[in-house]
Amino acid sequence: MGYLGSEDIVLLIEDGVYAAAAGTVKSGLIEKLLEQNEVYALQADIKARGLEQLIKKVKITDYEGFVDLIEQHTPQSWL
Amino acid sequence: MNESSEVRNVMVVVRKAPHGTIYVQEALEVMLIVAAYSMNISVVFLDDGVYALKKGQDTSELGSKPFMSAFRALVDWEIEHVYVDRDALKNRGINENELTEIGEDENTGEPVHPQVLSHKEIYKLMQEQHTILSF
Numbered sequence: 001m002g003y004l005g006s007e008d009i010v011l012l013i014e015d016g017v018y019a020a021a022a023g024t025v026k027s028g029l030i031e032k033l034l035e036q037n038e039v040y041a042l043q044a045d046i047k048a049r050g051l052e053q054l055i056k057k058v059k060i061t062d063y064e065g066f067v068d069l070i071e072q073h074t075p076q077s078w079l
Numbered sequence: 080m081n082e083s084s085e086v087r088n089v090m091v092v093v094r095k096a097p098h099g100t101i102y103v104q105e106a107l108e109v110m111l112i113v114a115a116y117s118m119n120i121s122v123v124f125l126d127d128g129v130y131a132l133k134k135g136q137d138t139s140e141l142g143s144k145p146f147m148s149a150f151r152a153l154v155d156w157e158i159e160h161v162y163v164d165r166d167a168l169k170n171r172g173i174n175e176n177e178l179t180e181i182g183e184d185e186n187t188g189e190p191v192h193p194q195v196l197s198h199k200e201i202y203k204l205m206q207e208q209h210t211i212l213s214f
């Protein structure tokens with residue numbers, strides 16, 4: 001997170017979507033990030049993990065939205 | 080003590096989240112294999128492993144094998160000693176009632192739930208094992 005610029009957006013995929021869950025000991029980190037940056041999470045990965053209570057400002061996207069985000073930004077994949 | 084005649088206590092420990100890697104699938108395979116032999120099997124979910132027991136997981140859009148349903152039938156495989164770490168749940172904001180049942184009681188038909196335990200209680204169980212297989 002320390003490597004993000006204010007224009008950068010974050011897309012959570014695969015196990016990364018656990019970070020979008022509300023009420024965890026780490027939720028505060030994402031809430032803080034949301035003060036400056038947009039955070040997206042991939043719907044299919046959320047559904048697969050049965051996550052229901054998400055941090056409110058996290059935006060949900062599908063695979064098409066995923067592609068759009070890649071088109072609009074310079075992706076950097078942090079595996 | 081003649082160890083060879085003693086029934087082995089085997090514990091499978093699940094510590095990883097279920098879908099990003101195949102560790103949980105592998106753990107499940109091992110549980111079912113161990114359960115097929117005359118051993119006392121117990122299963123413990125620690126750390127991110129507790130996510131494996133969360134209700135409402137639907138992997139249909141991932142196109143991966145829907146192995147989660149097996150956790151709802153562990154009792155059918157005579158895997159009844161299933162434990163979950165209390166702190167791991169708390170740290171992840173998961174309530175006990177959000178965990179899947181692990182099967183039905185043979186006699187009453189009542190759902191069987193995994194048992195939520197403290198670190199200390201899990202430690203005690205670990206002391207009783209001959210073998211611990213960690214995933």
